[in-house]
Amino acid sequence: MRERAVRYSTMLATTIILAGCGAGEQPRAADTPPAAVEELVAGQPLSYWREGLTHTDSEVRRVTALGLGGLGREALPLLPDVIACLADDAPEVVTTAREALLAVGAPALPGILEALASHENEAVRAQLARTLREVRPTTPEIVTALGEAVAGDDSWQVRFRAAESLGEIGPDAAAAEAVLRAALEDEDGNVQTAARAALQRLQN
Numbered sequence: 001m002r003e004r005a006v007r008y009s010t011m012l013a014t015t016i017i018l019a020g021c022g023a024g025e026q027p028r029a030a031d032t033p034p035a036a037v038e039e040l041v042a043g044q045p046l047s048y049w050r051e052g053l054t055h056t057d058s059e060v061r062r063v064t065a066l067g068l069g070g071l072g073r074e075a076l077p078l079l080p081d082v083i084a085c086l087a088d089d090a091p092e093v094v095t096t097a098r099e100a101l102l103a104v105g106a107p108a109l110p111g112i113l114e115a116l117a118s119h120e121n122e123a124v125r126a127q128l129a130r131t132l133r134e135v136r137p138t139t140p141e142i143v144t145a146l147g148e149a150v151a152g153d154d155s156w157q158v159r160f161r162a163a164e165s166l167g168e169i170g171p172d173a174a175a176a177e178a179v180l181r182a183a184l185e186d187e188d189g190n191v192q193t194a195a196r197a198a199l200q201r202l203q204n
Contacts, residue, residue, distance in 0.1 A: 058090035069100030086127035133165035167198030
């Protein structure tokens with residue numbers, strides 16, 4: 001694990017340097033001593049990883065998320081920052097951030113569920129709803145959270161993704177059947193279609 005952390009940290013530092021050469025930015029050196037009070041992840045302060053996740057260059061953001069995914073549970077302190085990347089303009093960053101969340105594993109689930117219910121950005125909530133279909137094992141909490149998103153989220157995109165995910169989960173999401181049936185009357189046609197397809201998969 002430690003060798004992998006060093007490898008990703010070096011990759012990130014190199015990417016930042018290369019990106020900064022064209023952007024006129026001064027990258028943070030990989031061996032800059034962290035502040036004494038700042039928590040460390042893979043030997044680097046949280047600010048080091050956060051700078052990478054919010055860098056102007058999408059490749060730096062992607063490599064940073066990739067590195068955190070490689071750290072697995074060790075990346076848990078940066079969970080909110082990885083979740084925020086789900087709203088990134090670059091699809092490859094979003095995909096890598098989703099993979100990083102899944103790599104953290106079970107410890108990430110409470111934070112993911114909380115963000116699905118309360119994050120201000122609907123793109124983030126939609127991606128979280130999509131991510132939850134891939135979490136194993138499927139827990140009652142996951143089904144409940146997705147059902148609540150189908151029933152109550154203000155964004156049709158979130159309701160759509162949540163209904164779609166319940167369908168992907170299949171029979172294990174049977175507890176959400178009533179919510180999906182109600183969604184057949186959703187004001188958005190895409191949500192109706194996803195709910196109908198999900199109900200069919202629940203019964204197979």
